[in-house]
Amino acid sequence: MVGIEMTTWVLGDQLTRDVGPLSRADADERVLMIEAHAFARKLPYHPHKLVLVFSAMRQFRDELRADGHDVEYHQVETFGDGLDDHFDAHPDDSLVTMTPAGHGAADRLETLVTERGGEIEFVADERFLCSIERFDEWAGDDERFQHEGFYRMLRRETGYLIEDGEPVGGEWNYDEANREFPGDEYDPPDPPRFEPDDLTEEVAAWVDEEFAGGYDEPPYGGEWADPGAFVWPVTREGALDALTDFVEHRLPEFGPYQDAMLGEEWALNHALLSTSMNLGLLHPREVAERALDAYREDDLPLASVEGFLRQVIGWREFMRHVYRRAMPDLATANLLNADHTLPNFYWTGDTEMACLADVVGSVRERGYSHHIERLMVLSNFALLYGVRPDEINRWFHAAYVDAYHWVTTPNVVGMGVFGSDRLSTKPYAASANYIDDMSDYCGDCRYAKTKTVGENACPFNALYWDFLGRNEDPLRENHRMGLVYSHWDDKDSEERAAIRDRVDGIRELVEVDDL
The missing domain is CATH 1.10.579.10 (DNA Cyclobutane Dipyrimidine Photolyase, subunit A, domain 3)
Structure with missing residues (x-):
């Protein structure tokens, strides 16, 4: 596209410079970010979800600007409003972004862009380990998918916990070893807490004012949640600290107690990394390899490391592709004809x-x-x-x-x-x-x-x-x-x-x- 402007569009759950078009962009290249608020009015989202997304986006914006990027950041009601502002300033611009994971999202964004005279290129979503092409090659024309076969394929492809083509320890999974219940004397490590900085505090106050009580359909209402302290990381640095905390303090005993439930322990030994991975702040590859490094260097229990690996490179990746292949029918599927309303x-x-x-x-x-x-x-x-x-x-x-x-x-x-x-x-x-x-x-x-x-x-x-x-x-x-x-x-x-x-x-x- 010689002579045509090119802007990298960073979507709100693609906050990464390690993969995707932003990883290949020049340091001073223009970046577009649109903080659209309409989605937050469609459902009674937990206020911590909104604080997490909006704060992480604004933190990412500031980090890019500090590193020299020309970041065009629009705080608007809809993506269409943000694109109006962008194309008013940059007519005929061409955008590039990773294909969004939500069904139909790419088509909707393309329509919005072309209606405004622009162009958009969608590239592969590199926030995952298994590409669309590899999954489709593995699955073929099957209408039903089996996680265990997919997990074994991806283990072999990555080489994770594989020696001479076979699983380390002789077993593909140690699920049977991961169903213990802790005794009364068990004292799990405290989960990490990430104290909100000034920007996050500002976002939290704005979310409370903007969205609380903004849902008319009972029993939802803005008051349905009873939020405590906000504890989630909203930056790449915080996400890396969360990963370190998990590997050092909770991964060793993650395996045996991963299925346990204790009334006084909301976190137990769980990773608490899903928010960071789903925003793009952590990549599943680095998460998995950090756990594998600890397994080798610190002699961690194989059952714990394999159980965690199965969640990160097995189940999470599998969910992404099953969703892609089974939509749109999956969203309205009701195999057992269930017909009751969700209890209040x-x-x-x-x-x-x-x-x-x-x-x-x-x-x-x-x-x-x-x-x-x-x-x-x-x-x-x-x-x-x-x-x-x-x-x-x-x-x-x-x-x-x-x-x-x-x-x-x-x-x-x-x-x-x-x-x-x-x-x-x-x-x-x-x-x-x-x-x-x-x-x-x-x-x-x-x-x-x-x-x-x-x-x-x-x-x-x-x-x-x-x-x-x-x-x-x-x-x-x-x-x-x-x-x-x-x-x-x-x-x-x-x-x-x-x-x-x-x-x-x-x-x-x-x-x-x-x-």
Whole structure:
């Protein structure tokens, strides 16, 4: 494009100079950033999510300017407004940016640009390890995808924990070793806290004024969250510090306790790096290789390092491509025809079920809970209750600081509530037994973990059996469901009727916000 201006457009979740077009731009090349606010009015996003995104963008802008870049930064309502301003100043400009991960986003941005007489080039999104071409070569024409095969392929391609073409230690994963529950004496390391600087404090005050109370559709409202202190890194430097903190203090015992849930420990040994990776502040390659360096140099447990690696280069990369291949149908998938509305306590935390109250409370306070709490408490209840997949997905997208549509949709719709069988071969349905095994919630709960029917019976139990009963036609022939259906077969008509009565009572309590 000789003679035509070229501007690098940095989108709000592509805050990196290490990969992508910005990594190849001249030091003084013009950069476009558009801080559009309209998206923040479409859903009742957790205020910490908005502070995180807007502060990180402004911090990145200032860092680029300090290094000599001509950064054109527009704080506007819509991308169209920002592009109007840009093309008024630079008619016929040509933009280049990495292809956004959200379905249809590239087409929408291209339309906005061309309507204003400009051009835009989308290049590969280098924030991931596995390219589109490599995934499609691996997957072929398959309509369903298996994570384990993908994970093994990517391990071989990267060479991570591979010796002579085989997995280090002789096993591809050590999941069985990563399901321990810590004893009463266990004292996990404190999670890092990143004190907000003046810019972040300014953003937080602006978010509170601009967006609090700005949602009309109940029960959302600006008051649904109950935010505590903002603790997330918003700069590349802070993200690197978070990575160091995890590798030094929490990675060694990440493996055995990664599925555990403790009421007094919201972080346990989890990495807390998803916000930084999803913004582009950290690359999965450097995250994985930092963990591998520690494994070699500090003799860390293989099960911990492999378990973490599986999340970073296995599951996260897999989610990105499943989303890409399964959209747009995945967003509206409802394989089990679930038709119930999301209970209000997902927003309020007002329930006497100890596990749900604690996890929702953590989300209300900081926009975060770890992956097992998301899957086996929040999604599990929605699955058993029969919440419409798009509703629970909408909630996750709004409630979590690390949520993006490409992240939540396959995780929630596909895995969490089995709205689609594109990536899971069976629903992750569980009764109170699982929660009791992996948490300390049940001991002080008003509901009895061992009871299925009766006023104080744990709702998970009756809902579990009712779920199996009402979904018998689509699930019984699933080869992974044979054992649980043999237990369902053991229940006589009287037991089944009592279960249905208990479920009817649970639904009545949910409807009046009294569960």
